[in-house]
Amino acid sequence: MSLTDTSKSANCLAMSDVLNRIGDKWSVMVVGILGQNGTLRFNELKRMINGVSQRMLTLTLRNLERDGLVTRTIYPEVPPRVEYSLTELGKTLQVPISGLWDWSAEHHGAIIDARAIYDARENATVAAEPRKAAYARG
Amino acid sequence: MSLTDTSKSANCLAMSDVLNRIGDKWSVMVVGILGQNGTLRFNELKRMINGVSQRMLTLTLRNLERDGLVTRTIYPEVPPRVEYSLTELGKTLQVPISGLWDWSAEHHGAIIDARAIYDARENATVAAEPRKAAYARG
DNA sequence: CAGAATCCGATCGGATACTG
DNA sequence: CAGTATCCGATCGGATTCTG
16 A cells, blocks of 8 residues: 555555554654663663653553553562663554654754755844734744 | 764754644644645635534644645635645645655554553452552543 | 642733734 | 634643552
């Protein structure tokens, strides 16, 4: 099944459900990082994922576990040790995620540039024609 | 540059920025749909993307335009006609998005199944050991 | 260490009404 | 048709505190 399949646009209701998880920033991060490193502990993940709070990492991992993408292994030691890794399903997801990741690395600069140009034009327009900003942030 | 590149994990700050746009459900939808259909008008997009509100579609399109991924062409007619299509940059993004899309179509069922199993186990545990739900939704 | 629980401001996003 | 503007409830998500 490819994107040219016209049934896909009708089927985008199902896609929508998947995107609610996949389309989440932290989920993509976790799958990407786990895909690279194999198995990691909670705080290892936390350190590797820039800016994630403990709360969000916990929630993200629970959701990924629930969706069958990540396994959670608890070692009954003290201090506790919990290890996370991708399931087989998660590994298949890691492929398209990796594609997205590579795209980001390659084209991030272009996006930054485009934003600068857009904003410059925007400001110029506003200066010439001082109306209220359209749908301003929010 | 591939995912095995260790500089990537350090570089995930930049990735994070891109994911703020890409990792958005509606953005992925719009790029996917425009990638399939070439050029579409506002209300055509709205009809094809299930569940999007007018407001969110407008905001999504503005952000994609700002990031240089989508072009917006206004035809000064009455009634107004505005057409959207992918830029060259947007077309390159359409490739990984398509990968994600295909993955969703293929594995959505597996995720649904995993959720059912997880929830069943969850409920059983709660029934046997009636404690407060952990981090319940939110 | 790996969370859980709670508080609470910030943002999201749908519904609605209006316009060129 | 293709938006814009505003209201406002719902959700997100960081900060903080507490625990086995």
